[in-house]
Amino acid sequence: MGEIQYAKNHKLSLDNRKKATIYGITDVESFDTDVVVLVTEAGVLTIKGDNLHVIRLDVDKGELEMAGTIDSMVYSDVHDVKKTAAGILGRMFK
Numbered sequence: 001m002g003e004i005q006y007a008k009n010h011k012l013s014l015d016n017r018k019k020a021t022i023y024g025i026t027d028v029e030s031f032d033t034d035v036v037v038l039v040t041e042a043g044v045l046t047i048k049g050d051n052l053h054v055i056r057l058d059v060d061k062g063e064l065e066m067a068g069t070i071d072s073m074v075y076s077d078v079h080d081v082k083k084t085a086a087g088i089l090g091r092m093f094k
Contacts, residue, residue, distance in 0.1 A: 010041040025062045
């Protein structure tokens with residue numbers, strides 16, 4: 001298998017676990033007050049927390065600014081997420 005290479009224009013800034021600014025977003029998969037799933041130039045980013053809300057979103061520039069209590073931020077490869085989602089859905093609808 002080939003190595004996955006990512007563009008270098010992804011940046012994340014986290015201030016006191018209360019405010020995050022993220023650059024290099026290509027898509028927003030889902031967003032609610034507890035979980036945010038973003039597709040970025042560096043893979044899929046899942047952010048978990050409490051009372052999460054968008055301060056600013058610029059889709060054209062790929063920028064997101066959000067606030068709330070941020071408990072975790074986890075990256076995964078796009079391919080891994082698609083395989084996992086297909087596996088879960090496949091098991092649910094058998």
